[in-house]
Amino acid sequence: MSWREITTLNEWKEVLERSSERPAVILKHSTACPVSASALEEYEEYLRKDPNRDVDYLLVKVIESRPVSNQIAEDLGVKHASPQIIFFKNGEAVWNASHWAVTAKHMTAVLN
DSSP states (O other), X not given: OOOEEOOSHHHHHHHHHHTTXXXXXXXXXXXXXXXXXXXXXXXXXXXXXXXXXXXEEEEEETTTTHHHHHHHHHHHTOOOOSSEEEEEETTEEEEEEEGGGOOHHHHHHHHO
């Protein structure tokens, strides 16, 4: 499996609305941060192994798509951090982790 990047507010709105039918995970990623690069590697490792196939996997680049990143924080009520991973369904955050807590092992424990 792989993730899909969202770059517009309309894409985010569609994903948020669809989360009532299909939960989603989004990684908020900073292309300028080495900790975020590590989190992206962990995200991709999780997706290579045995990801939960009943979940959509997304990524937003927080610098390049700042309005989308800000809207995610507002809509889900999760204070922004980067890197940050958020699992949400029915339009509400269920779990989130940031910085060094974004690991494949942690994702497996929560999502599988």
